[in-house]
Amino acid sequence: MSLLRLEALSKKFGDHWALKEIDFSIGQGEIIGLVGPNGAGKTTLFNLITGRHRSNSGRVFFAEEDITSCRPHEIHRLGISRTFQSSRPFAKMSALENVVVGCVFRAEFHLFTRATDIDTAKQLLELVGLSHKVVTPAGDLTLSEQRRLDLARALASQPRLLLLDEVVAGFSPLAVKQAVELVRRVRERGVTLFIIDHFLSLSLRVSDRLLALDHGEKVAEGSPQEVMRNREVIRAYLGMRYEDEQHGA
Amino acid sequence: MWTTVLVSGITLGSFYTLVALGFALIFGVTHTFNLAHGELLILAGYVAYWLWKSFGIPFLFTFPAAVLVALVVCLVLQRLFSLLREPMELNSIVVSFGVAVLLQNGMLFFFSGDYRLIRVPALHQGLHLQTIYLSYSQLTLLALSLLVIGLIYLLMRHTYLGKALRATIQNREAASLAGIDVGRMGVLAFSIGALLIGLAGPLYGSIHYLYPTAGLQATLLAITITIFAGVGRIRGLILGGWILALAESSAVVLLGASWREMVSAVMILTLLAIRPQGILGREQK
Amino acid sequence: MSKAKAKNQRVKQFHLTKVALALGLVLLLLLPVLSHYSDYVLQVFTHALLLATLALAWNILSVSGSISLGHAAFFGVGAYGSALLSLDLGVSPWVTIPLGGLLAAAVAMIMALLCLRLRSAYFALATLAFVEIPKVITDNWNGLTRGSLGLVGLPGLPSLRLGSYHFDISGSPTGSYYFVLCYGLVLLLLVAVIFRSNLGLALQAIREEEVAAEAVGIQVQQYRLLSLLLSGFFTGITGACYAHLVRYIEPGLVYGLHFSAIPMVFAICGGRFTILGPALAALVLYPLDQFIFHPLLPAGHEFLYGAVIILAILFMPSGFWGRLRKGHLVSIKTGSIE
Numbered sequence: 001m002s003l004l005r006l007e008a009l010s011k012k013f014g015d016h017w018a019l020k021e022i023d024f025s026i027g028q029g030e031i032i033g034l035v036g037p038n039g040a041g042k043t044t045l046f047n048l049i050t051g052r053h054r055s056n057s058g059r060v061f062f063a064e065e066d067i068t069s070c071r072p073h074e075i076h077r078l079g080i081s082r083t084f085q086s087s088r089p090f091a092k093m094s095a096l097e098n099v100v101v102g103c104v105f106r107a108e109f110h111l112f113t114r115a116t117d118i119d120t121a122k123q124l125l126e127l128v129g130l131s132h133k134v135v136t137p138a139g140d141l142t143l144s145e146q147r148r149l150d151l152a153r154a155l156a157s158q159p160r161l162l163l164l165d166e167v168v169a170g171f172s173p174l175a176v177k178q179a180v181e182l183v184r185r186v187r188e189r190g191v192t193l194f195i196i197d198h199f200l201s202l203s204l205r206v207s208d209r210l211l212a213l214d215h216g217e218k219v220a221e222g223s224p225q226e227v228m229r230n231r232e233v234i235r236a237y238l239g240m241r242y243e244d245e246q247h248g249a
Numbered sequence: 250m251w252t253t254v255l256v257s258g259i260t261l262g263s264f265y266t267l268v269a270l271g272f273a274l275i276f277g278v279t280h281t282f283n284l285a286h287g288e289l290l291i292l293a294g295y296v297a298y299w300l301w302k303s304f305g306i307p308f309l310f311t312f313p314a315a316v317l318v319a320l321v322v323c324l325v326l327q328r329l330f331s332l333l334r335e336p337m338e339l340n341s342i343v344v345s346f347g348v349a350v351l352l353q354n355g356m357l358f359f360f361s362g363d364y365r366l367i368r369v370p371a372l373h374q375g376l377h378l379q380t381i382y383l384s385y386s387q388l389t390l391l392a393l394s395l396l397v398i399g400l401i402y403l404l405m406r407h408t409y410l411g412k413a414l415r416a417t418i419q420n421r422e423a424a425s426l427a428g429i430d431v432g433r434m435g436v437l438a439f440s441i442g443a444l445l446i447g448l449a450g451p452l453y454g455s456i457h458y459l460y461p462t463a464g465l466q467a468t469l470l471a472i473t474i475t476i477f478a479g480v481g482r483i484r485g486l487i488l489g490g491w492i493l494a495l496a497e498s499s500a501v502v503l504l505g506a507s508w509r510e511m512v513s514a515v516m517i518l519t520l521l522a523i524r525p526q527g528i529l530g531r532e533q534k
Numbered sequence: 535m536s537k538a539k540a541k542n543q544r545v546k547q548f549h550l551t552k553v554a555l556a557l558g559l560v561l562l563l564l565l566p567v568l569s570h571y572s573d574y575v576l577q578v579f580t581h582a583l584l585l586a587t588l589a590l591a592w593n594i595l596s597v598s599g600s601i602s603l604g605h606a607a608f609f610g611v612g613a614y615g616s617a618l619l620s621l622d623l624g625v626s627p628w629v630t631i632p633l634g635g636l637l638a639a640a641v642a643m644i645m646a647l648l649c650l651r652l653r654s655a656y657f658a659l660a661t662l663a664f665v666e667i668p669k670v671i672t673d674n675w676n677g678l679t680r681g682s683l684g685l686v687g688l689p690g691l692p693s694l695r696l697g698s699y700h701f702d703i704s705g706s707p708t709g710s711y712y713f714v715l716c717y718g719l720v721l722l723l724l725v726a727v728i729f730r731s732n733l734g735l736a737l738q739a740i741r742e743e744e745v746a747a748e749a750v751g752i753q754v755q756q757y758r759l760l761s762l763l764l765s766g767f768f769t770g771i772t773g774a775c776y777a778h779l780v781r782y783i784e785p786g787l788v789y790g791l792h793f794s795a796i797p798m799v800f801a802i803c804g805g806r807f808t809i810l811g812p813a814l815a816a817l818v819l820y821p822l823d824q825f826i827f828h829p830l831l832p833a834g835h836e837f838l839y840g841a842v843i844i845l846a847i848l849f850m851p852s853g854f855w856g857r858l859r860k861g862h863l864v865s866i867k868t869g870s871i872e
Contacts, residue, residue, distance in 0.1 A: 050749065052745070052748075052749075071748075072748040072749050073748050073749075073751045073752055073753050073754075076749060076750055076751035077751055081749070081750075082749055084745070084746065084749075088743040088745065088746040089742075089743070089746075090738065090739050090742035090743055090746070090747075091742055091743075092738070092742060092807055093735075093738055093739070093742065097735065100735065101735050101736075101739050101747075101750055101752075102750045104732050104735060104751075105732075105736065105750060105751030105752050106751060109732070110732060111727075111731045111732060111733065112730075112731050112732065113731070113732055113735070150746075153750060154750075156750075157750070157751065282655065282659070284662075329844065329848070332848050333847070333848070334851075336654065336655070338654075338655035339601060339654045339655045339658060340847055342601075342603075342655055342658050342659070343601065343798075343802065343843060343847050344843070344844055344847050344848070346603070346795065346843070347799075347839075347840040347841070347842075347843035347844040347847070348840065348844065349840070350791075350795065350836065350837065350839055350840030350843070351837050351840035351841060351844075352840075353836075353840075354833075354834035354835070354836050354837035354840065355834060355837065357833045357834045358831060358833050358834030358837075361833060362833070462791070465791070469662070469663060469666070472659055472662075472663070505674070507670070507673060507674050507682075508670060508674060510666055510669075510670050511666050511667060511670040511671075513663070513666075514663040514664065514665075514666035514667055514670075515667070517659065517660065517663040518648050518649070518660060518663055518664065518667075521648075521649070521652055521656055521659075521660050522648060525651045525652050525653075525656070
């Protein structure tokens, strides 16, 4: 049984098809890299899964439950968390409060924050290496710290599936290496990961499988080695027209 | 009776457009809302009133002074706005609101709360055209408004400066990349806005009582017409002005004079309900 | 300055402000005695407290990110609702005041349906327009509201009886003062609960990053609606209290700019992102306006509010109290000062 299954998922913005008939499934415990050049539709795919946009056709299944028309907060409660392409911390709230927010809004509503939620938040801050910034307003953190905070916040609800959008964008090689470690530790906690990484620095090193998109269409899926050797993937990234040159020349 | 409503709608409506034009221009170029717009209008009216009443200056010669005062205040406002941080639209609303309060209190101090009116006897006579009676006041409003609007239209369409303004309205970033100094366009927009307010203010003072808190109605009016027209079309502003004035006149006929104030409010809420993305909705951010 | 020294400074500052606040509270409690029961002083501070409650109530909405220029709609509806129910139906003000609040909340619901979807700047403009509707209706519905003449001779708040003790409220400036002070403290407590609870977390998250808030499970529209309803409700209650304390209301006044604008000015100048800021600004600025500027400039003394809001937005967007508090951010979750 797959954890996440996409069936013929399509999305149109105005006259432009952002995603066309995407079929894909992710198994429990996998790390999947979502790759492709700019404008391929990767973030749109995340937006469709999490209910931020409504798909034009196709369906999304989470543990075989149809979640296609669910709103983002419902998606969160079902156990899917995400981060965003540009980091979105709650700037005037402390780092701790940011992560606490991730824990609090699940099944039941409690008026006052429980000690267990605060403890969970503190543990997660430790996991991402932000224990020393517990009371710092999130807006005062560096970019790398903000991204790690986003990750901690996304993990706070103990999701089964975590969608990471360009989590290492702008990172130094050392920071990427630390991110690789972090991602592996997250997987050890039992979280399945779906990672957008158009620079490829992270996904090639951690992913079990890759899904490659270009212009809204799936062009390849499989192991990182297979996908990166795929002609169409190379063409999409580097713009070389092998086929055209062969035939036209 | 309905012909009177129609006539009133078109003459007053053209005037409303004149009032709204400055507001729309400033918003289009700088993406800021000037909630002190109405107060500026009243201030210009007060300046004209003061010169006319205290110094016996003929009505028409008060216009330059009104424009000058409006220009000074508008340029100060532009400087304040240039110090604002994001979110520009909301912050400009709050700051200009503060300026409006300052102006209201200033006018209260200098002119007291008494109702003032510039009575120009010549304007109270009129023409009879078959069954329609047109006062010279209405004719002046109509003629002056359309004249000035026409001049602005020509400016926007046929001068380099106007084209630069239109480019800035349509796409600030692109205009900047094309070499247009968008900061200076902002100053220009405020200046033209001041000119328009300076012309409209004395006219307003001749048809309406002036009192320090009268500005809000004028501001709501400008907001209504600007939202109706969307960005960058003078024709839309004219149509909006006519429709608003017609709606108001109809409301007065059907319900009574004191219901007039609600018309622009209802229109604003309706327009925003239909088009919740606001004025710049056409652009995709 | 070394880090440890800086931290020590902030801890000291934190404790100092606590002491100052406690002192301020004592002064407020003892004001009648301290002012030798001066009617004038008590009336000024009663009105200041009233404006403080309005600022606190306004801020409940602003925590969720929406700036309203039309809160006078709630004030006026609360005032007129309570006034008419007590005047025409003879119901006790103790009952009609909460009812006035509920009526205001109903109007808040209408505002929500019309305006809440709009982006912040357009929401503000829409609220500016929205006030005109209850105002013009009240002004014209002569049969119900006596129109623009207003309502005179409204029943005051009946005195409280405790055993053999008898507390005059509407009749006595001291009684009115303590009544509004109690209401203010209760509302302050409520606002503190809102801010410090998970509700406050939700509203602040919505204000900061609406999309991310939704992604962590917050039902954005419902929370925004709740904050608007609460804000409208308490503004209406204050309006109703006003009606029974002053015993005369008219549309131009209760729907006017004074009650729309000034609470917003206090909330922003004091500190939108804090609990106490709005109230403190009210208690400082209004008496300043009345005791100092009003005698100097009988006409136009309210320019003060225009000036401070411009200065605040340009130079101190988190408000005076907000700026002060930022220096010693108390993490409510860890309870420690950093």
